Amino acid sequence: MKTIRRRAASPLLQWRSAGANRQYRVGVRNEDTGDKQTIYEGFRQECRLPPELRLTPNQLSFRVESRDAETPDAPYVNVQPFTRIPRFGDDLAPHAPDVVRSPEVAGATAYRLMVRESLSEDILVDMVVDEPWALVPPGLIKSREVEWTLRPRVAGTWRKAAWSPLSAEAIEAARDRALRMIVIEDEVRVRPEAEGVTWPTPKEIALPAAPARTAHLAVAVAVSAQPDLAPDPTVQSVVDTQWSDGQGGGAVERIARTLELSNLRGWFFLDVELGDAMSPDVIADLAERLVGRGHEVGLYIGLGLLAPKGSIDERLQAMLARMPTRAHVGVMLGAGPDRESWLKACVDARLPAVVVSREAQLALPGWMRWRSSAFAASPTTIVLPTALFLSTPAHARDRVTRHTFDNRDSMAAANIAAVVDNMSRLEATRLIIAEIDPLLMLDRRIAVDADAAHAWNSTLKQLLPAWFAAGWKRSTKAYAMARGLSEIRLDLLSGMMQNLSQVTLPWARWSDVFDPDQATGWAPGAVAYEPMIEKRRGPRRMRRSAVRRYDDAYRLSLRADA
Structure with missing residues (x-):
């Protein structure tokens, strides 16, 4: 049991469509103060209350206006009048003195609550409610001579209704209610779990003693493949374009070179199941070259489209056995x-640490989903999520955006040095991981050639039937194909790595993270919050005639030296 002040029951506001191709504007009015503000302009039929209005105990109402999206200079027309936003604690007891009621009118779809001063007839409250009763907002009531009415809306028209005096008892009761705390039941959340998977609560996990760590950096590269993007339906074509051709080409090879040019070394996690299904030696050769250049190599658990038959535990043990012999194996x-079953298999295998990508983290149980720092999944295994930060709006009608440290986010690429510097000052931040996806480096082009797609599919079905069965075929209507590497993506990655190389933080050593005796030191321990860094966005510049949107962070990321 706990008590809170009254507030909006939900920050989400929704309304009916005003027709096709309409632009909307939403305004909110505080019925206790009379203040109005516009909170949204756009094309969706929903928006959210801004943070400063979500916790106010005052009664709020919102209005929706619209205009033709093709005529930006046209005036807005009213679609929905100011309508009450439901609040927690608004109980409508039949005999409560501050509840005004009127007889129900047949055919009425809504009622309009109006409160005015009797002498001046100045309107104090004007909002729409669903039922013929409502609580009176007392904030603007200064005198004791006040009247109210509830006008029904029948067939789209507001009918007149008699004004009734609001008693002094009702005014005092409304003011008392405004100051009263409400009692809510403690919410009991049942965590959805995978079949047969049970997790200890955080309080049940006692981590063994390990040296506490300060903030360190790491770059994790997820090495997988998407064969349907290859120019030819052959294993060699996939390896040459998406991994390495042995001559400086290939997405993984270029990432390794970019890291080395910035005097950095990465953690390359290899999709062993996919590599073994393509060629028995391709993973071993790639791992040998990366290790020889000073990088670290671990195991990547991907889609498993070409995985052999067997349970998840059996597949994990088979993949671990294929990794190069080393003291510490990273996953x-x-x-x-x-994803939850795979994480449980890693825990059962007593792997000391598991790095999770942002997509994988969103598929884990709710209590793991939004963690931004390392946490314990068991007394022997910690989970290391990739780094997150928030960008705050550049203006009142923009919204807060969550960013991942990866090579798809221009905001992260341009500001990673400043954000990492701020992250390092938080006690709960121990390991800051940037995630790199080589498949994003490919220059993808859309081709429309039914004959070429049919020939590609026929060759694939004949030479590599397992690939065809896995769904790596091309549509005869249109298909994506990689034509080398994207220069824009390469410049963005280069700028991101150069910014990281300027950070003064130490880089995490593989043995310190994946050593069973050292791994638990990266978990922050008993910290009652998840750290999150905010970065203010600059003003966005838009082109009216284009769909694409470019911001200053994206331009900065393209200024990196080759």
Whole structure:
């Protein structure tokens, strides 16, 4: 049991469509103060209350206006009058003195509550409610001579209704209610779990003693493949374009070179199941080259489209056995099915640490989903999510955006040095991981060639039937194909790595993270919050005639030296 002040029951506001191709504007009015503000302009049929209005105990109402989206200079027309926003604690007891009621009118779809001063007839409250009763907002009531009415709306028209005096008892009761705290039941959340998977609560996990860590940096590269993007339906074509051709080409090879040019070394997590299904030696050769250049190599758990038959535990043990012999094996959990079961298998295998991509983290149980720092999944295994930060709006009608440290986010690429510097000052931040996806480096082009797609599919079905069965075929209407690497993506990655190289934080050593005796030191321990850094966005510049939107952060990321 706990008490709170009254507030909006939900920050989400929704309304009916005003027709096709309409632009909307939403205004909110505080019925206790009379203040109005516009909170949204756009094309969706929903928006959210801004943070400063979500916790106010005052009664709020919102109005919706619209205009033709093709005529930006046209005036807005009213679609929905100011309508009451429901609040927690608004109980409408039949005999409560501050509840005004009127007889129900047949055919009425809504009622309009109006409160005015008797002498001046100045309107104090004017909002729409669903039922013929309502609580009176007392904020603007200064005198004791006040009248109210509830006008029904029948067939789209507001009918007149008699004005009734509001008693002094009702005014005092409304003011008392405004100051009264409400009691809510403690929410009991049942965590959805995968079949047969049970997790200890955080209080039940006692981590063994390990040296506490300060903030360190790491770059995790998820090495997988998407064969349907390859120019030719062959294993060699996939390896040459998406991994390495042995001559400086390929997405993974270029990422390794970019790291080395900035004097950095990465953690390359290899999709062993996919590599073994393509060629028995391709993963071993790639791992040997990366380790020889000073990088670290671990295991990547991906989609598993070409995985052998067997349980998840059996597949994990088979993948671990294929990794190069080393003292400490690192694992990264990528996007795919059964992410919770895979994490449980890693815990059962007593792996000391598991890196999780943002997509994989969203598929984990709710209590793991929004963690921004390392946390314990068991006394022997900690989970290392990739770094997150927030960008705050540049103006009142913009919104807060969550960003991941990866090579798809221009905001992260341009501001990573400043954000990392701020992150390092938080006690709960121990390991800051940037995630790199080589498949994003490909220059994808859309081709429309039914004959070429049919020939590609026929060759694939004949030479690599397992790939065809996995769904890596091309549509005869249109298909994506990689034509080398994207120069824009390469410049963005180069700028991101150069910014990281300027950070004064130390880089995490592989042995310190994936050593069973050292791993738990990266978990912050008993910290009652999740750290999150905010970065203010600059003003956005838009082109009216284009769909694409470019911001200053994206331009900065393209200024990186080759």
